[in-house]
Amino acid sequence: MISYFPQPEQMEPLFAPGGEPVFKSIARTVYRPDDRSLFAVHLHTDEVEISFISKGEGVRLCGMKRYSVKQGDILIHNAGVLHEENTMRGDTVSYCCNIRRMRLLGMPENVLLPAGECPVLPAGAQFERVRALMKMIYSLHCERPSGYAQTAEQLMRAYIALILGLLEERRQGAGEAEKNCPAGEENTVCECVKRYIDEHYASELTLEMISKAVHISPYYLSRVFKRETGYSPMQYVNHRRLGEAQTLLTTTHKQVTQIAMEAGFDTLNNFNKMFAKQVGMSPSRFRKAFFEAESTQGADD
Template structure:
């Protein structure tokens, strides 16, 4: 018999004084990633995503980051992120979402400081350790063991805290101040009807300069950015609410449900109803 002893008193990860609430766990293989989770943000949830295979490029707060096996991404609440995988760049991931998180010194539902890199690159050994825990968490949650799943969440957070020392190359890039103003404007108004000229007037610049800065920093034109924000928000509503598709279409800025269905299908690769049916796991 080999007996292992605990060497120190238990300390909650990230200095937490109360456990957070596990919201969901997701597992996506490379085939399923052909239907991407488009640009979105969560008001009251943090997402922790581990890339298990494939390659892609994620956009976090408008900044691009390469994504491949062993990359651990943390998306704080209210941070817009885009995961534009597809048939030409399949990627396999496991992820979880949690709320009720209060890390000392940070705003609610924030796991890392705003100026910290959202990604760290793990070694193969670290990746295997973390994905094993994710797999157990997923299996326990789908089996209905919600209480056990919450305890496993704390184990994952402990590893995440340890692995944050293996930060990816460089820290988060300095944000272009004007580019952030563009993104903030679109994030506030994406469900409204407005033209490029109206946005340029509101930001006191020429439409050409606005379009150039937006494309340079986010990889999308302003109108493409608006479209992806709308579709991403629609995906969130489809997953987290029982609202009818027509109501969701109107809520994200589409008066014509048929136009919404066409835009959604083009961006995601399936209709809104099919996405809702296939994405959400029902116990």
């Protein structure tokens, strides 16, 4: 028999006093070749979102940059960070976990990824362990045996510990240029534009209004923003509105008309048309399909 006893330095606490994470939810999403983007640009003000690509590949928007992702990648979105599923190619399976009230030692609340680090983290040799964790947590969520909530929460904490270990390995094995996401004048411009849109997307917005507010010419603003994000500023406005609408559809019982107004659409008709064009179905059908999928999907991948 081989025994292993953790050393005291290996058992240092991860969380600040009272900062143990609260597991909110897990979702398993299956993308088919003809599927459109499930969720448009959105953020969570008081949650960390962690996605794991169990199968397939595609493109994800994290913050203000697009990233190519593949099987085994973990995507970390701190609270307040915009993200979108974008294009997933072929048959793709991902798990998405949302966590609240987490405070790591020395970090702000609901921040898992330190500032400046790339949000895409390959699981590498830990792929099978991560996938097993996701399948276990998801099956507990679906089957709900006695004590499932406590068990799922402890497994989620193990997942966070594993991610922190992977982040540390990446720091030790990479040079400064590889550790940090690129920064520069264009990133600053995009951040400025994004911040303005995030604060005003629910109001009337035009390219000229955005340009005047950030003191940048419409031409330069459009060119830089498109190159960095893949969207024109006004496309981003519409995706931001759609993402907020999708969040409200799946987290509240508000009427569709009220959601359309709160998300910044001038009429219900325009909201329905844009939603169907982007998502492939009406808002009401999307809401129904979301909750049906939550209750019926299995965990084969």
